[in-house]
Amino acid sequence: MNTRENIKKLIIEKPLRLDCGKTISKFPLAYETYGKLNENKDNAILVFHALTGDQFVTGVNPITKKDGWWSYAVGPKKSIDTDKYFIICANVIGGCMGSFGPSHENPETKKIYGTDFPVITINDMVNAQVNLLDFFNIKKLFSVVGGSMGGMQVLQFVSNFPDKAKTAVPIACTSSHSAQNIAFNELGRQAITADHNWMDGKYNSKSTLPDKGLAVARMAAHITYLSKKGLQEKFGRNLQERDDLKFGFDADFQIESYLRYQGSVFVDRFDANSYLYITRAMDYFDLVKQFDGNLSNAFKKTKTKFFIMSFTSDWLYPTQENKDIVIALNAIGANVGFVEIESDKGHDSFLLEVPDFLNALKNFLDKSYIEGNNES
Amino acid sequence: MKAEYNFIANIIEKNSTVLDVGCDDGTLMEFLRKNKNVNIRGIEISKEKVQICIAKGLTVIEGNAELDLKQFPKNSFDYVVLGQTLQAFINPEIVIKELLRVGKKAIVTIPNFGNWKVRLDLLFKGTMPITSSLPHEWYNTPNIHMCTIKDFVRFSEIINFKIVKSLALINKNISNISKSNIFLKNLFGELGIFLIENK
Numbered sequence: 092m093n094t095r096e097n098i099k100k101l102i103i104e105k106p107l108r109l110d111c112g113k114t115i116s117k118f119p120l121a122y123e124t125y126g127k128l129n130e131n132k133d134n135a136i137l138v139f140h141a142l143t144g145d146q147f148v149t150g151v152n153p154i155t156k157k158d159g160w161w162s163y164a165v166g167p168k169k170s171i172d173t174d175k176y177f178i179i180c181a182n183v184i185g186g187c188m189g190s191f192g193p194s195h196e197n198p199e200t201k202k203i204y205g206t207d208f209p210v211i212t213i214n215d216m217v218n219a220q221v222n223l224l225d226f227f228n229i230k231k232l233f234s235v236v237g238g239s240m241g242g243m244q245v246l247q248f249v250s251n252f253p254d255k256a257k258t259a260v261p262i263a264c265t266s267s268h269s270a271q272n273i274a275f276n277e278l279g280r281q282a283i284t285a286d287h288n289w290m291d292g293k294y295n296s297k298s299t300l301p302d303k304g305l306a307v308a309r310m311a312a313h314i315t316y317l318s319k320k321g322l323q324e325k326f327g328r329n330l331q332e333r334d335d336l337k338f339g340f341d342a343d344f345q346i347e348s349y350l351r352y353q354g355s356v357f358v359d360r361f362d363a364n365s366y367l368y369i370t371r372a373m374d375y376f377d378l379v380k381q382f383d384g385n386l387s388n389a390f391k392k393t394k395t396k397f398f399i400m401s402f403t404s405d406w407l408y409p410t411q412e413n414k415d416i417v418i419a420l421n422a423i424g425a426n427v428g429f430v431e432i433e434s435d436k437g438h439d440s441f442l443l444e445v446p447d448f449l450n451a452l453k454n455f456l457d458k459s460y461i462e463g464n465n466e467s
Numbered sequence: 468m469k470a471e472y473n474f475i476a477n478i479i480e481k482n483s484t485v486l487d488v489g490c491d492d493g494t495l496m497e498f499l500r501k502n503k504n505v506n507i508r509g510i511e512i513s514k515e516k517v518q519i520c521i522a523k524g525l526t527v528i529e530g531n532a533e534l535d536l537k538q539f540p541k542n543s544f545d546y547v548v549l550g551q552t553l554q555a556f557i558n559p560e561i562v563i564k565e566l567l568r569v570g571k572k573a574i575v576t577i578p579n580f581g582n583w584k585v586r587l588d589l590l591f592k593g594t595m596p597i598t599s600s601l602p603h604e605w606y607n608t609p610n611i612h613m614c615t616i617k618d619f620v621r622f623s624e625i626i627n628f629k630i631v632k633s634l635a636l637i638n639k640n641i642s643n644i645s646k647s648n649i650f651l652k653n654l655f656g657e658l659g660i661f662l663i664e665n666k
Contacts, residue, residue: 409473
């Protein structure tokens with residue numbers, strides 16, 4: 092637990108009015124940085140994490156002792172090159188890696204907030220994180236980058252702050268959470284709240300954590316991150332450490348064992364209430380509705396250069412939903428590039444070693460950075 | 468192909484906005500960006516080619532001109548360029564109309580199927596012509612709607628657009644096509660280059 096206290100935190104004094112109507116102030120925003128901010132302060136990239144990510148983008152995560160969630164993409168000479176750029180990533184509010192979230196103690200009741208924590212939105216998340224720019228004295232970011240929920244934050248960030256990022260890279264995301272997306276998130280939330288240890292979100296000691304519900308939520312979600320073909324190729328009908336079926340409900344199949352493992356390691360690092368809050372934020376995300384049904388209006392004021400990527404086998408945030416963003420940007424003559432990356436690895440492709448994706452990301456960032464320097 | 472690019476660069480005014488439809492590996496885009504300081508975008512159907520363009524720092528979207536031009540509003544660009552791909556579309560008429568909706572002007576180049584080498588090939592060999600600019604066999608060619616310089620001029624009358632400038636590329640030289648010389652240009656031209664706009 093000591094390491095948790097060493098997490099870098101910015102205490103945001105300025106009151107932040109949330110979409111739900113409540114106002115929070117003096118709240119912590121946990122963050123991590125990689126690389127060095129140059130003298131001109133023009134090499135900063137704000138990375139936004141996805142649902143279960145955190146600020147520990149690359150290297151060894153000091154809490155979980157595992158590789159950071161985007162180790163394939165971020166590091167020296169990698170797509171997001173820490174030798175060139177200054178990378179900032181914050182744990183989203185509502186999260187459980189140090190930022191203000193439902194596991195924090197409510198000073199009034201001396202108990203954890205649980206479901207008394209205000210419902211937060213993607214808009215609230217980016218409005219909290221923009222404070223990092225002031226903190227580091229950065230006028231304009233070189234880029235904002237993120238996949239999945241991170242991509243939604245990229246879109247919301249550029250919409251809210253049209254002159255604060257030179258480039259933007261939303262990856263495998265959507266401008267509006269679909270019914271299917273909401274349905275899967277609801278499945279996860281129901282699994283958590285059905286666990287009797289959840290206790291209306293008021294669990295507070297190690298013995299009463301709703302681990303089973305959270306694990307099931309993770310298992311269900313994990314399936315949505317992979318493709319049918321990917322699963323079939325990796326697991327097929329292979330049996331788990333046995334020669335034949337056991338005619339019972341143990342994990343006969345490798346895929347069962349794999350999912351159980353994914354569920355069990357997840358509960359060690361993630362808070363069930365945070366899972367409820369963050370999935371809710373995703374479900375509420377509808378940038379199209381925020382702009383009265385016309386997504387183009389979200390980007391009317393911006394000169395930010397966009398590069399959007401999707402993956403062929405991603406059925407959670409399919410290519411068409413990413414293309415809708417491209418179409419909205421082209422409709423107003425915005426600067427946007429787009430490519431669909433061939434991959435069997437499903438939605439998770441952006442987190443994995445997919446060379447076409449990693450190369451495209453690197454090429455876009457590095458060329459845009461040189462171009463920007465030539466202009467100024 | 469340098470002569471073709473030079474011509475295209477010559478008609479495009481400096482600092483204008485350009486969309487290169489079927490931009491391939493971005494060679495023309497780079498050429499125009501460097502020589503005319505244009506604000507240029509590309510659209511390309513091949514993922515590999517899009518990746519090459521990104522590596523060159525070009526703004527390109529992966530897409531199909533027949534389906535994806537509709538996302539651009541009317542007059543989005545000063546010029547829309549369609550280099551030697553009109554013959555590969557299922558419906559060239561729709562594509563031409565879309566080019567002229569999205570762009571104030573369009574530059575269309577076509578490999579000339581009326582060229583004497585093509586004619587001789589068919590006449591003497593009796594097989595579908597294969598030349599350096601048309602290297603495919605009949606069964607695997609992407610070029611499903613080949614036309615001649617003369618055909619394209621007729622096409623402008625049929626679907627009602629205006630040819631502002633028409634040129635033929637012969638032996639790396641560019642020359643004007645006129646009513647009086649079209650027979651010869653159609654016989655010797657390797658490539659027809661047309662600047663077109665709506666009537």
